[in-house]
Amino acid sequence: MASSSLHLPLSLLCYLAVVSRVVADDPVPFAAKWSDLSFGPDGPWPAVEVTLGIDQTIALYPGREFQTFLLTSDYCDGNDTCPGSKAHLYNKAQAQVDSTGSAAQIQWAPGPDYMVGLKMAGENAESWIDNIDLGGLTVPNASLALLSKSYTAYPDGTWYPLSVGCLGVGAPKTVNQTFTITDGPAINASLIPGWLHAQNEIPSNSFAMHIGSVNPTMPGSLYFGGYDQNRIIGDIITETDDYTKAISLSDISIRVVDGSSPWAFESKSGLLAANNASISSGGIKVSVDGCSPYLTLPKSTCDAIAEHLPVKYNKNLGLYIWQEDDPKYSQIVSSASTLDFTFLAGSNTQHVNISVPFRHLNLTLTEPLVDNDQQYFPCYTGSSGGYTLGRAFLQDAFVGANWDSKTWWLAQAPGPNIPSAEVIALTEDDTEVKASTNDWKESWSGSVGVPPMSFPMGSLAQFSFTRCKQPIRQKKQLLTVSFKWKALTPEDVAGSQTVSSPNATNSATSSPSSPSSSSSSSGLSTGAAAGIGIGVGVAALVAIAALAFFFFPSP
Numbered sequence: 001m002a003s004s005s006l007h008l009p010l011s012l013l014c015y016l017a018v019v020s021r022v023v024a025d026d027p028v029p030f031a032a033k034w035s036d037l038s039f040g041p042d043g044p045w046p047a048v049e050v051t052l053g054i055d056q057t058i059a060l061y062p063g064r065e066f067q068t069f070l071l072t073s074d075y076c077d078g079n080d081t082c083p084g085s086k087a088h089l090y091n092k093a094q095a096q097v098d099s100t101g102s103a104a105q106i107q108w109a110p111g112p113d114y115m116v117g118l119k120m121a122g123e124n125a126e127s128w129i130d131n132i133d134l135g136g137l138t139v140p141n142a143s144l145a146l147l148s149k150s151y152t153a154y155p156d157g158t159w160y161p162l163s164v165g166c167l168g169v170g171a172p173k174t175v176n177q178t179f180t181i182t183d184g185p186a187i188n189a190s191l192i193p194g195w196l197h198a199q200n201e202i203p204s205n206s207f208a209m210h211i212g213s214v215n216p217t218m219p220g221s222l223y224f225g226g227y228d229q230n231r232i233i234g235d236i237i238t239e240t241d242d243y244t245k246a247i248s249l250s251d252i253s254i255r256v257v258d259g260s261s262p263w264a265f266e267s268k269s270g271l272l273a274a275n276n277a278s279i280s281s282g283g284i285k286v287s288v289d290g291c292s293p294y295l296t297l298p299k300s301t302c303d304a305i306a307e308h309l310p311v312k313y314n315k316n317l318g319l320y321i322w323q324e325d326d327p328k329y330s331q332i333v334s335s336a337s338t339l340d341f342t343f344l345a346g347s348n349t350q351h352v353n354i355s356v357p358f359r360h361l362n363l364t365l366t367e368p369l370v371d372n373d374q375q376y377f378p379c380y381t382g383s384s385g386g387y388t389l390g391r392a393f394l395q396d397a398f399v400g401a402n403w404d405s406k407t408w409w410l411a412q413a414p415g416p417n418i419p420s421a422e423v424i425a426l427t428e429d430d431t432e433v434k435a436s437t438n439d440w441k442e443s444w445s446g447s448v449g450v451p452p453m454s455f456p457m458g459s460l461a462q463f464s465f466t467r468c469k470q471p472i473r474q475k476k477q478l479l480t481v482s483f484k485w486k487a488l489t490p491e492d493v494a495g496s497q498t499v500s501s502p503n504a505t506n507s508a509t510s511s512p513s514s515p516s517s518s519s520s521s522s523g524l525s526t527g528a529a530a531g532i533g534i535g536v537g538v539a540a541l542v543a544i545a546a547l548a549f550f551f552f553p554s555p
């Protein structure tokens with residue numbers, strides 16, 4: 001209710017902002033728009049929202065190099081309950097570009113394996129071009145790949161349908177992909193940041209993202225031509241060329257950051273190479289991929305981590321199911337403890353840690369992967385050759401690339417207590433991004449005051465910000481204590497001190513419902529919190545709304 005009454009003044013502000021931009025005309029970083037919904041039978045995950053061709057709004061996970069991969073309306077064959085329908089499917093018949101002509105004649109057919117770390121099966125994709133509207137800026141003739149008969153293949157051999165495509169975020173030194181066609185001249189298909197930079201809309205051919213998370217609610221951040229400095233904390237890993245190129249992971253550890261330990265230790269390292277003599281002290285090579293869901297690692301590594309968790313291995317899916325009736329489950333997934341990934345950076349002498357709180361590793365499997373929803377731990381053993389850190393990891397990592405300077409970065413991202421965006425432009429020559437001075441632990445534990453002007457997540461803040469491109473600053477997100485982790489007390493962890501191992505019979509069947517420590521997830525209801533947040537800002541905006549009514553007849 002409140003939000004609809006605020007749209008009018010915001011569109012006025014947007015209008016003014018756009019006008020002032022036309023006058024100034026300096027290239028500025030562009031923020032992609034995030035969907036209000038969440039997606040995936042292995043998430044839930046955040047996704048960005050773009051409009052293709054003639055008015056086809058589609059949600060996509062960001063993170064593909066080169067082409068944007070779309071699921072077509074053929075994918076579900078008119079089946080409304082097909083998992084791909086929620087994010088919306090692409091209909092070739094509603095292309096804005098040349099749907100019968102040259103686009104259909106591009107000879108290059110990319111394989112279905114557009115993500116690393118999860119095996120794909122089925123038919124090749126079809127190359128295509130169409131316009132992509134990012135919410136204020138349109139990229140004509142964007143390079144696309146259409147998936148109509150491709151599936152994910154799990155360890156037991158079952159193929160499952162995809163639910164969301166993947167947005168192209170550019171590629172090293174590339175503005176256009178040039179495709180030959182059967183008849184006539186080659187076709188140029190644009191990559192998003194390359195085209196935007198070539199048109200002088202953004203300061204460089206670059207992207208930067210932190211996907212955020214659905215639980216706890218943390219809005220995503222995706223910029224072209226710049227980055228939000230507040231999404232980077234601590235040391236930065238700097239690499240060259242492709243961002244999905246494999247880099248060195250030297251260890252994985254479990255660590256208690258605050259409070260009592262739910263384990264018999266405060267930290268446990270050496271988990272990457274445990275029980276596997278063929279993994280040397282140098283570790284393994286892993287790719288980072290926003291199109292891929294899991295932490296795809298050697299089975300020996302997943303087992304070594306799982307040994308300390310109340311989980312059960314699901315052989316068919318190659319994933320680990322949390323035993324929700326084990327009291328250790330809710331202790332661990334709400335606690336101030338993390339899975340730490342230690343990378344060997346640049347010079348191969350510098351170690352950089354990226355911590356993923358267990359709070360982020362309590363994910364949900366839904367249909368079609370399972371019949372009834374199950375909480376799972378996203379270590380995945382069905383590697384198709386490449387070990388991969390996907391969205392489960394990217395909830396806590398900043399990743400970005402300057403394609404002009406062929407440089408990319410990986411760093412720790414903050415927890416849910418995030419200050420307003422501090423957007424910094426990347427120029428063509430930049431080979432560095434700068435970290436904020438924010439404290440990572442605070443971002444997960446800090447007490448959060450209600451900011452002076454705040455909006456409910458995902459609606460107005462993003463609306464105003466993305467439609468208006470740069471000029472209007474992102475409003476501080478509304479946060480409540482419920483998003484924090486919980487530093488466990490000695491009482492919380494009293495009782496069963498050891499975690500039942502994966503193949504032990506479950507001794508905790510006597511406690512049917514999960515223990516009360518999970519009640520920290522209540523807190524202020526969104527409605528109540530939104531009321532507090534909007535209260536202050538509303539008076540001012542209502543005044544503008546009243547003004548706007550005089551100037552613009554309502555539609």
Ligand SMILES: *[C@@H]1O[C@H](CO)[C@@H](O)[C@H](O)[C@H]1NC(C)=O
Pocket residue numbers: 079080081082083161368
């Ligand atoms: C539609 O898709 C769902 C999920 O993939 C499947 O269970 C169902 O059988 C399909 N229905 C038809 C009519 O194909």
Ligand SMILES: *[C@@H]1O[C@H](CO)[C@@H](O)[C@H](O)[C@H]1NC(C)=O
Pocket residue numbers: 097098102140141187188
């Ligand atoms: C898009 O591609 C078509 C076909 O190649 C071409 O005719 C058209 O000029 C292109 N549009 C732009 C804006 O580059």
Ligand SMILES: *[C@@H]1O[C@H](CO)[C@@H](O)[C@H](O)[C@H]1NC(C)=O
Pocket residue numbers: 141175176188189190198
């Ligand atoms: C990219 O392709 C478009 C047509 O789709 C063309 O207008 C533009 O000049 C090309 N840019 C480069 C750098 O090749």
Ligand SMILES: *[C@@H]1O[C@H](CO)[C@@H](O)[C@H](O)[C@H]1NC(C)=O
Pocket residue numbers: 176178185186187188
């Ligand atoms: C495609 O881009 C190249 C430069 O990369 C340019 O020479 C050519 O004219 C473009 N073709 C079209 C059809 O725009």
Ligand SMILES: *[C@@H]1O[C@H](CO)[C@@H](O)[C@H](O)[C@H]1NC(C)=O
Pocket residue numbers: 276277278279284298299300301
């Ligand atoms: C041990 O590590 C090697 C090298 O990564 C891998 O190929 C193998 O599958 C691992 N063994 C197990 C049991 O995971």
Ligand SMILES: *[C@@H]1O[C@H](CO)[C@@H](O)[C@H](O)[C@H]1NC(C)=O
Pocket residue numbers: 215329330331333334362363364375518521
């Ligand atoms: C685990 O995640 C589910 C789904 O988001 C949530 O309902 C549940 O409260 C979480 N469990 C704990 C103990 O936080």
Ligand SMILES: *[C@@H]1O[C@H](CO)[C@@H](O)[C@H](O)[C@H]1NC(C)=O
Pocket residue numbers: 253254255267269340342351352353
């Ligand atoms: C990385 O994490 C491990 C395990 O928590 C710790 O032993 C190590 O000191 C950390 N390294 C750095 C550079 O912070």
Ligand SMILES: *[C@@H]1O[C@H](CO)[C@@H](O)[C@H](O)[C@H]1NC(C)=O
Pocket residue numbers: 307501502503504
């Ligand atoms: C599983 O059970 C076997 C035999 O009971 C035991 O040797 C092994 O250590 C157990 N595995 C784990 C991870 O506890």
